[in-house]
Amino acid sequence: MTQLSMSGVSVEFGATTLLRNVTFTVSAGERWGIVGRNGAGKTTLFRLITGDMAPTSGAIARQPGMRVSLLEQHRTFDGAQTVWEAAAGEFAELLSLEESLTNQAAALSAHSDAAMLDRYGGDLERFERLGGYTVAPRVDAVLHGLGFDPAAARNSSLRPLSGGERGRLALARQLVAPADILLLDEPTNHLDLETTRWFEQHLATLNATVLLISHDRALLSAVVDHVLHIDGGTTTAYVGGYESFVEQRAQRRLTQQRQYEEQRKRIADEHEYIARNIAGQNSRQAKGRRTRLERIPRLSPPVSEDGAMAVRFDFADRGGDRVATADRAMVMVGERVLIRDFSATLMRRDVVALIGPNGSGKSTFIKTLIGEHPLASGDLRVGSGVTLGHYRQDLAQVPLARTLYDVIADLRPAWERGMVQGHLGRFGFSGDEVRRRTNTLSGGERARVALAMLMLSRPNFLILDEPTNHLDVESIEALEDAIDVYQGTVLLVTHDRELLRALSTRLWVLHDSRVTDFHGTFAEWEQVSIERDHAARVRADEEEAVRRVQERRRTARHGETLRTTRQDARSAERQIAALERDIQRLEEQVQRITTALEDPELYVNSDGLARARAMGRDLEAARAELDQALEKWATASEAAALPQP
Numbered sequence: 001m002t003q004l005s006m007s008g009v010s011v012e013f014g015a016t017t018l019l020r021n022v023t024f025t026v027s028a029g030e031r032w033g034i035v036g037r038n039g040a041g042k043t044t045l046f047r048l049i050t051g052d053m054a055p056t057s058g059a060i061a062r063q064p065g066m067r068v069s070l071l072e073q074h075r076t077f078d079g080a081q082t083v084w085e086a087a088a089g090e091f092a093e094l095l096s097l098e099e100s101l102t103n104q105a106a107a108l109s110a111h112s113d114a115a116m117l118d119r120y121g122g123d124l125e126r127f128e129r130l131g132g133y134t135v136a137p138r139v140d141a142v143l144h145g146l147g148f149d150p151a152a153a154r155n156s157s158l159r160p161l162s163g164g165e166r167g168r169l170a171l172a173r174q175l176v177a178p179a180d181i182l183l184l185d186e187p188t189n190h191l192d193l194e195t196t197r198w199f200e201q202h203l204a205t206l207n208a209t210v211l212l213i214s215h216d217r218a219l220l221s222a223v224v225d226h227v228l229h230i231d232g233g234t235t236t237a238y239v240g241g242y243e244s245f246v247e248q249r250a251q252r253r254l255t256q257q258r259q260y261e262e263q264r265k266r267i268a269d270e271h272e273y274i275a276r277n278i279a280g281q282n283s284r285q286a287k288g289r290r291t292r293l294e295r296i297p298r299l300s301p302p303v304s305e306d307g308a309m310a311v312r313f314d315f316a317d318r319g320g321d322r323v324a325t326a327d328r329a330m331v332m333v334g335e336r337v338l339i340r341d342f343s344a345t346l347m348r349r350d351v352v353a354l355i356g357p358n359g360s361g362k363s364t365f366i367k368t369l370i371g372e373h374p375l376a377s378g379d380l381r382v383g384s385g386v387t388l389g390h391y392r393q394d395l396a397q398v399p400l401a402r403t404l405y406d407v408i409a410d411l412r413p414a415w416e417r418g419m420v421q422g423h424l425g426r427f428g429f430s431g432d433e434v435r436r437r438t439n440t441l442s443g444g445e446r447a448r449v450a451l452a453m454l455m456l457s458r459p460n461f462l463i464l465d466e467p468t469n470h471l472d473v474e475s476i477e478a479l480e481d482a483i484d485v486y487q488g489t490v491l492l493v494t495h496d497r498e499l500l501r502a503l504s505t506r507l508w509v510l511h512d513s514r515v516t517d518f519h520g521t522f523a524e525w526e527q528v529s530i531e532r533d534h535a536a537r538v539r540a541d542e543e544e545a546v547r548r549v550q551e552r553r554r555t556a557r558h559g560e561t562l563r564t565t566r567q568d569a570r571s572a573e574r575q576i577a578a579l580e581r582d583i584q585r586l587e588e589q590v591q592r593i594t595t596a597l598e599d600p601e602l603y604v605n606s607d608g609l610a611r612a613r614a615m616g617r618d619l620e621a622a623r624a625e626l627d628q629a630l631e632k633w634a635t636a637s638e639a640a641a642l643p644q645p
Contacts, residue, residue: 001027001028001063002025002026002027002028002061002063003026003027003028003062003063003066003180003181003209004025004026004049004060004061004062004063004066004181004209005024005025005026005060005061006022006023006024006025006048006058006059006060006061007023007058007059007060007061008021008022008023008057008058008059009021009022009023009048009055009057009058009059009060010022010055010056010057010058011041011044011048011053011055011056012056017233018041018044018233019041019044019045019230019233019234019235020233020234021058021234022045022058022234022235023235023237024228024235024237026181026209026211026226027209028180028209029207029209030209030210030225030226031203031209031210031212031223031224031225031226032209032210032211032212032224032225032226032227032228033212033213033214033220033223033224033226033227033228033242033245034211034212034213034227034228034230035213035214035220035227035228035229035230035245035472035473036229036230036231036472037230037231037472037474037475038442038444038445038470038471038472038475039442039444040230040231040233040472041230041233042185042213042230043185043213045228045230046070046183046185046211046213048060049062049068049181049183049211050068050070050183063180066180066181067178067179067180067181068179068180068181068183069174069177069179069181069182069183070174070183070185071170071171071174071183071184071185071187077158077169077170077173080092080158081157081158082095082153082154082155082156082157082158083143083148083152083153083154083156083157083158083161083169084139084143084150084153084154084156086158086169086173087139087142087143087148087153087169087172087173087176088135088136088139088173088176089173089176089177090177091130091131091135091136091139091176093130094127094130094131094132094135094136095136095154097123097126097127097130097132098127098132098136100123101120101123101124101127104116104119104120104123105120108120135176138176139172139176142172142175142176142202143172145195145198145199145202146168146169146171146172146191146195146198146199147168147192147194147195147357147358148168148169148172163190164190164358165190167189167190168190168191168195171187171190171191171199175202175206179208180208180209181208181209181210181211182206182208182209182210182211183211184210184211184212184213184214185213186213186214186215187199187212187214188214188216188219188495189469190358191358191495192356192357192358192495193355193357193495193497194357195357195358196216196219196495196497197533199219200218200219200222200223203223204223210223210224212224215468215471215472215473215476215496216495216496216497216498217242217473217476217496217498218496218497218498218501220241220242221241221242221243221498224241224242225239225240225241226238226239226240227240227241227242227245229245229249236249236252263296263298267293267296270289270293271293273286273289274286274289274290274293278290309426309427309428309448309451309471309474309475309478309479310426310427310478311426311427311451311452311455311478311479311482312455312482312485313389313454313455313458313459313462313482313483313486313488314458314486314487315387315458315459315460315487315488316387316458316460317385317387317460318348318385318460319348319383319385319386319387319460319461319488319489320348320383320384320385320386321347321348321383322345322346322347322348322383323346323347323348323350323382323383323386323460323461323489324345324346324369324380324381324382324383324386324461324491325344325345325346325379325380325381325383326342326343326344326345326378326379326380327343327378327379327380328341328342328343328377328378328379329341329342329343329368329375329377329378329379329380330342330375330376330377330378331361331364331365331368331373331375331376331380332376333361333364337376337513338360338361338364338365338513339361339365339510339513339514339515340513340514341378341514342378342380342514342515344508344515344517346489346491347489348460348488348489349487349488349489350489350490350505350506351483351489351490351492351503351504351505351506352490352491352492352504352505352506352507352508353492353493353494353500353503353504353506353507353508353522354366354491354492354493354507354508354510355493355500355507355508355509355510355522356509356510356511357510360510360511360513361510361513362465362493362510363393363465363493365510366390366463366465366491366493368380369382369463369491370382370388370390370463382461385460386460386461387457387458387459387460387461388459388461388463389454389457389458389459389461389462389463390454390463390465391450391451391454391462391463391464391465391467392450392465393465393466393469393493395443395446395447395450395470397450397453397454398438398441398446398449398450398453399438400438400439401437401438401439402437402438403434403435403436403437403438404424404429404433404434404435404436404437404438404449405420405421405424405434405435407438407449407453408420408423408424408452408453408456411453411456411457412456420434421434423452423456424452426452427448427449427451427452428445428448429445429448429449442470443469443470444470444471444472444475446470447467447469447470447471447475448471448475451467451479459488460488460489461488461489461490461491462483462486462488462489462490462491463490463491464483464490464491464492464493464494465493466493466494466495467479467492467494468494468496468499476496476499479499480498480499480502480503483503484502484503490503492504497522500522501521501522501523501526504521504522505521506518506519506520506521507520507521507522507525509525509600511598511599511600512599514601516600516601516604517604518600518603518604525603528603528608528609529600529603529612531597531612531613531615531616532597532598532603532612535593535594535597535598535616535619572636575636576633576636576637579629579632579633579636580633582629583626583629583630583633586622586625586626586629587626589622590619590622590623590626593615593618593619593622594619596615597612597615597616597619
């Protein structure tokens with residue numbers, strides 16, 4: 001069933017045409033990846049779909065009554081006071097209704113009358129109708145998956161949240177909202193590796209059509225089954241996943257180039273014939289060919305790669321073999337210990353990926369290494385002869401209110417104008433663009449300026465903190481190629497799994513204030529630590545099931561029963577209490593096993609993989625037993641006339 005279609009859609013701003021002849025059709029349940037260079041018009045396409053923008057020409061058809069969810073840009077959350085209310089969106093009233101039911105249940109356990117019972121019954125029926133036993137646990141599950149504590153979220157204020165936390169909360173709100181089509185615009189920008197994996201798995205469970213703008217190639221490969229490529233001001237639709245798109249695009253460009261070259265040769269031959277014969281005895285034939293030639297529609301050359309970023313890193317001096325060393329280093333912020341007892345040596349030509357959850361201390365570790373943050377204890381130093389090049393996540397290295405030309409000229413005062421302009425041209429800035437001021441740039445443009453500056457520093461030790469956050473896919477591929485051929489040392493912090501798989505030779509895994517030094521690639525780490533992902537999925541499933549039980553407990557009138565005899569009531573309550581003890585015991589067992597499986601140290605030991613597999617089997621057994629206990633609890637609760645969905 002078709003949910004959305006565009007036919008011949010164009011968007012113009014004055015004399016500038018942003019999009020032309022956009023034509024594609026989206027059917028229910030499809031997963032589309034929207035890819036293209038920064039500024040190509042991807043976000044404009046979403047505004048056309050939502051109706052916030054009208055096309056200059058062409059037609060857009062939407063299924064009647066179709067619900068579209070777009071990530072909230074301003075993140076005001078409609079006056080919500082708590083994190084949970086903001087995530088719940090239109091379901092926020094469930095929280096106050098749940099609190100009311102909890103208070104009523106407590107009051108009814110001590111004393112009840114007909115009016116109180118009637119009010120409780122009516123509110124409970126409304127709670128069930130609004131999806132209280134399903135929606136509230138779903139809100140909790142989404143919050144947990146995106147790195148929030150669901151219990152604390154019910155009372156946590158929005159005010160202290162950082163920009164990244166607000167971004168994750170806005171994504172949670174979008175995932176909770178009922179929608180037929182989800183429009184996701186760079187949803188992983190504020191996610192770490194763990195939450196990105198959860199998000200990827202969550203998308204697979206959604207019963208909705210998805211249109212996804214993303215530079216995360218691993219996410220695109222795992223999720224999409226169609227690709228819409230915005231290139232050269234128009235779009236091309238591809239059937240198949242992202243990897244299939246890459247192959248089809250290359251073949252399409254090759255075919256276009258061949259057709260263009262063949263036509264250009266034919267036209268040149270015709271021009272030559274006409275020039276030779278226009279005044280001779282074959283004049284009539286020459287004039288006829290000229291008329292036909294004028295009517296031939298000209299093929300356009302395929303969009304070139306010239307606009308892609310051309311970055312290359314080299315170094316002025318080789319430097320020493322020991323690039324950086326840590327000896328029982330401790331990193332703290334205030335009273336909080338971020339990293340304790342870390343010892344390791346970073347060797348020349350290593351490409352080390354520092355991975356860990358958001359907020360665990362990766363950026364602070366980098367600041368400590370380069371001397372911008374004090375070391376609490378131990379030793380952490382850069383080796384002799386090492387020159388640093390630091391790409392900052394916040395792009396603070398790009399000076400404000402300076403022209404792009406001046407930024408580069410300040411770094412290379414001996415360069416002539418053409419050399420400065422040529423360097424900026426490598427990063428997509430040409431003509432009058434070099435006179436733009438840095439405070440007018442988009443995030444992607446500032447990122448390219450930062451890389452242009454970094455390239456000129458010629459360091460032998462590159463520290464890259466989330467370098468892909470604002471780049472489009474083609475720029476990320478160019479950056480990947482540049483790092484791949486770089487002969488220096490790299491410390492890389494990123495949540496881009498494809499970049500990690502392609503480049504890393506070693507991992508520093510930050511977990512619970514400890515750093516595990518894994519001597520292998522990220523791809524190897526994914527293989528040996530597969531039980532970590534398994535444990536995370538099991539825990540997520542069981543936590544959602546347990547939350548449903550907890551939701552029933554909060555609103556249940558314990559001690560109030562429809563049983564005709566006091567003995568039956570006491571027996572039912574004893575059974576429920578015993579099952580609740582079993583559930584708690586099994587919850588603790590699942591937690592204990594998953595905590596052990598999440599510890600990176602397990603996977604660097606010689607027998608770690610075998611132990612992890614054994615614990616994985618124990619986890620499955622505990623999960624099955626917990627599922628049975630939850631099912632028995634639901635049956636016993638129904639028998640005791642406790643509220644059921």
